[in-house]
Amino acid sequence: MGRHSCCLKQKLRKGLWSPEEDEKLFNYITRFGVGCWSSVPKLAGLQRCGKSCRLRWINYLRPDLKRGMFSQQEEDLIMSLHEVLGNRWAQIAAQLPGRTDNEIKNFWNSCLKKKLLKQGIDPTTHKPLTEAQIKEEKKDMETPSMQIPFSQGLPTTTATLTSSQGFALLLNDSNFYDGGLTEASREVFMGKPALDPLSYFEFQMGVTQSGYNSSLSHCLSGLKPFDQNHLGTNSSYGFSSMPSLANSDHRNVSMTQFSDNNSASKISSLFMNEVKDSSSNGSIMSTYPAAGCQISNMMENAGFSWEGENKMDSLFQFHVNATKSEEIKTTSWQQGQLQTHSSIDFNSYPLTSLSEDLTGANFDVFQQI
DNA sequence: AATGGGTCCAACCGCCACATG
DNA sequence: TCATGTGGCGGTTGGACCCAT
Numbered sequence: 001m002g003r004h005s006c007c008l009k010q011k012l013r014k015g016l017w018s019p020e021e022d023e024k025l026f027n028y029i030t031r032f033g034v035g036c037w038s039s040v041p042k043l044a045g046l047q048r049c050g051k052s053c054r055l056r057w058i059n060y061l062r063p064d065l066k067r068g069m070f071s072q073q074e075e076d077l078i079m080s081l082h083e084v085l086g087n088r089w090a091q092i093a094a095q096l097p098g099r100t101d102n103e104i105k106n107f108w109n110s111c112l113k114k115k116l117l118k119q120g121i122d123p124t125t126h127k128p129l130t131e132a133q134i135k136e137e138k139k140d141m142e143t144p145s146m147q148i149p150f151s152q153g154l155p156t157t158t159a160t161l162t163s164s165q166g167f168a169l170l171l172n173d174s175n176f177y178d179g180g181l182t183e184a185s186r187e188v189f190m191g192k193p194a195l196d197p198l199s200y201f202e203f204q205m206g207v208t209q210s211g212y213n214s215s216l217s218h219c220l221s222g223l224k225p226f227d228q229n230h231l232g233t234n235s236s237y238g239f240s241s242m243p244s245l246a247n248s249d250h251r252n253v254s255m256t257q258f259s260d261n262n263s264a265s266k267i268s269s270l271f272m273n274e275v276k277d278s279s280s281n282g283s284i285m286s287t288y289p290a291a292g293c294q295i296s297n298m299m300e301n302a303g304f305s306w307e308g309e310n311k312m313d314s315l316f317q318f319h320v321n322a323t324k325s326e327e328i329k330t331t332s333w334q335q336g337q338l339q340t341h342s343s344i345d346f347n348s349y350p351l352t353s354l355s356e357d358l359t360g361a362n363f364d365v366f367q368q369i
Numbered sequence: 370a371a372t373g374g375g376t377c378c379a380a381c382c383g384c385c386a387c388a389t390g
Numbered sequence: 391t392c393a394t395g396t397g398g399c400g401g402t403t404g405g406a407c408c409c410a411t
Contacts, residue, residue, distance in 0.1 A: 016379070016405090038396065054397075055380065090399060105400075106378050 013047040017056055021046055026061050059100045066098025071109055078104060078112060083126040165355055 013021075028044035034057070035051035046053060070078070074096055081092045089101035089108075096104065108123075116123040 014381075035394080050396085051398095052380075059379070087400065101399075102379075110377055 011047060012041075012049050012052075014052075017060075021048070022056070025056060029057055055102075059102045064098055065100070070099075074099070075112065078108065079116075079126075082108065082112075082123075086124075088144060329342070 001127055015063050017025075024044050025040070032043070037054040040046070040053045041048045044053070048056075077096060078092060081095055084291050085091050087105075089105045093099050093101040093104050113123045116126070117129075121127065122129050128279065
C-alpha cells in the first residue's frame, strides 16, 4: 500500500542524484516536458522511479527555482501563512515564487520554529506559550545564550499575534511584523535585498526594468556549472543546457521589495485560492474567520486589482491564470509526448510561479552559455 | 588531526485523492 | 463498485557538513 508500482521494481537507484542523472532528467524534461512521471525514468534512461524523478525536478532542477537564503519578507510571509494554513507547505509554497514546499518545510523546521520558541510563541498555534510549555522549552534549551526572557521575546502586544493582525501588518512595510527583532537587527533585515525570482529570465529576455539590475555581469555572477552539492567550487562538472542552480547571495542580487500592492497580491492570491479551496471543504474560512475577514477587507481597502502592472503582480496574475488553466487542463501526457521542439510543457506543470516567458528559446541561452 | 555533537537538507516513505478501465 | 495506476502531500530520516573541543 502506498508504494508506487514503479518503486517496486528492482535495481532502482536511491539516494543522492549524480550530475549525470541530473543532466539526463533535465535534458529530457526540457525536450519533452513534464508528462507521465512513471515513464520518465525509462525514456530518460534513468534507474530511478518516476516519483523520485518528479521530486528531483520540482525541488531541484526546474529552472525557476530561487535558491539561497530566505529574505525577511519571505520569512514574514511564511510566518503569517503558517499561522493561517498550518503545515500545508504546498499551499504556503504557492505564495512564494521559486520556493518549494520541501524548502519551506525545512526552513520552518530548522529556523522559524526555533525562532518562535525563543520568542515564547507556540509554533503550532502561534500563541504565547503557557508557563508549563515555557518550562519545557527551557529544559530543551539548556545553554544560557539560547534563552531569551519571555517578556523580551514577546511582541509588544499580544494582539500582533492574531491571524488578522498578522496579515494586516504584512500589507504595510512600515509595520512589518518584526517577530521580536531588535531595532538594530530589524534595520539589517529591512535593508537586506530580496532575491528577485525573475531576474534570471529577464536577463534572457533582455528586459531592463527600472530598479532591477539586469546587467550581464550580474546574471553571470549567479551562473555556475553546477551546484555546490556535487562539486563545491569545482567547475569541471556541468551540462551545456543547465541553468543556474547556484545558491544566490543576497549581496549579489537585485533589490525587490514587496510593495503594498505586491503584498496585497500575495495575500489576495492566497485568499482566492482558499476561497476556491473552502468551497469544496469549507475548512479554512470557518477555521480562521478573523483572518479571512481581514484578508477580504484588505483586498477592498487596497483597491486590489489583478491588472497590477509591476512584476510581482504579473507573476501572481500568471499564477492565478496557471491555476485556472490547470482546472480546465487540457494538456495531456500525450500532448507532452508529441512535443518535438525544445520546450517545457509548463501547462502541465503542477507548481505555479513560473514565468510565462519560459520558452524553448530561453533555454537556448543555457546552451550558449 | 581526530572526534563527537549539532544542524541542515535532499530524498524517501506512507498515505490520500483522483482518474481510469 | 472495485482494482489499479498515478500525482501530490506532509512527515521523517540518513548523511553531509560545520564547529567546538
